[in-house]
């Protein structure tokens with residue numbers, strides 16, 4: 001099956017929040033879907049180019065974030081939960097997974113992007 005066609009269509013329509021960032025020195029948001037806007041209250045145009053850490057606040061667990069940084073450095077998939085904050089300041093439990101995505105083949109393959117799948121855990 002050719003998966004190159006329609007992936008954006010799928011991400012746009014997903015019930016879960018989908019976020020794509022650049023990898024490397026900076027993790028700049030290059031894509032968020034409608035579900036991200038609904039979940040966080042931020043508009044796509046206001047978050048493009050930013051690091052996702054604007055979702056964090058006083059109750060965000062630093063140990064979870066350290067684990068994320070460690071996993072991404074090792075080019076591993078991260079999965080975890082922490083407190084994040086919507087645009088209106090209200091907190092929620094974020095359950096999310098971040099996947100390193102390589103481009104190129106074989107020895108020249110490099111992690112060029114991260115894809116995050118995010119959802120609210122309701123209490």
Ligand SMILES: Cc1cc2nc3c(=O)[nH]c(=O)nc-3n(C[C@H](O)[C@H](O)[C@H](O)COP(=O)(O)O)c2cc1C
Nearest residue numbers: 021027051052053055056065084096098114115116
């Ligand atoms: C693709 C991607 C998605 C991320 N999503 C979240 C998120 O939903 N919530 C969160 O608290 N941090 C998220 N982060 C983590 C922060 O953006 C940042 O990488 C982390 O806080 C470590 O950077 P710092 O040490 O400068 O804080 C995400 C990171 C990446 C690369």
